[in-house]
Amino acid sequence: MNSEEQSAPKVQFVEITEENSDQRLDNFLITRLKGVPKSRIYRIVRKGEVRVNKGRVDVKYRLEAGDIVRIPPVRVSEKTEESFVGQSLRDALQKNILFEDDAFLILNKPSGFAVHGGSGVNSGIIEGFRQIRPEAHFLELVHRLDRDTSGCLLIAKKRSALRKLHELFRSDQVQKTYIALLAGQWAKKQTIVTVPLQKNVNKGGERMVVVSQSGKQAETVFKRLKLFRNATLVEASPKTGRTHQIRVHAAWLGHPIVGDERYGLDEVNKAFKSRGYKRLFLHAQKLKFQHPVSGELLKIFAPLPQDLEELLSNEEQV
Structure with a gap:
């Protein structure tokens, strides 16, 4: 031996x-x-x-x-994955904190970063925070946002806060409001989509979510905010927390989210890319819930990133 x-x-x-x-x-x-x-x-x-x-x-x-x-026996590498957390991510984390106290923090998550490593991603938001705050004994994601989605992301700083926040999410006591730009002109002012969703995997191994009667219950309220010549700005409020829920429900409406490479329309995405716009237009704008420790009602607002603001300012309103 x-x-x-x-x-x-x-x-x-x-x-x-x-x-x-x-x-x-x-x-x-x-x-x-x-x-x-x-x-x-x-x-x-x-x-x-x-x-x-x-x-x-x-x-x-x-x-x-x-x-x-x-x-099981797993050899631990002497070189940790911390080296993969780039400077751009560290900078984004430092300047985008919307709220913080002893129990948790809320980040205005930038688009393009996974919330955690895995599935081909070396590191993400949570690894970045653990690197820039080595003194922190506890940092855990409370919930998740898709890699290309920006906006409000909760991170617990104590185990007790994590448990209480999980309970708030499970009992539907956290109001989440997203802003999305849908392809085409959506005629309705408001609608509630309740089609069930099921996780699936396509031939390329990419994770997909499909509308299926055998899937899990899902509910999203869509409210029209502005009508443009080629798109519609909406407020989307998910009442359940299924994977890719807003994206799949928007596609089911016949108006997928602009920039959605997975569920969107290629010709629409190409048209927006030709104008220099390259990301998913989905932003977690607001969180409203009772503070798990103090009981205070918190209303946290994440301003739209500059690239989304610029796109809207250049769209022709109807």
């Missing part, structure tokens, strides 16, 4: 305490296995090498106090 084999890590069995209760399995492993690529972590869970109470689970499994987590 050589020295490398002798120093190889052993199987660990970790009992979950209240401190880690309600944490997602992937986030727990990412914190526990510092330096291990996230792609490797997702792979060992998918292959069943990680077990909870001797059973296979998904990375989204939420841990409970008393759970026994089996962690």
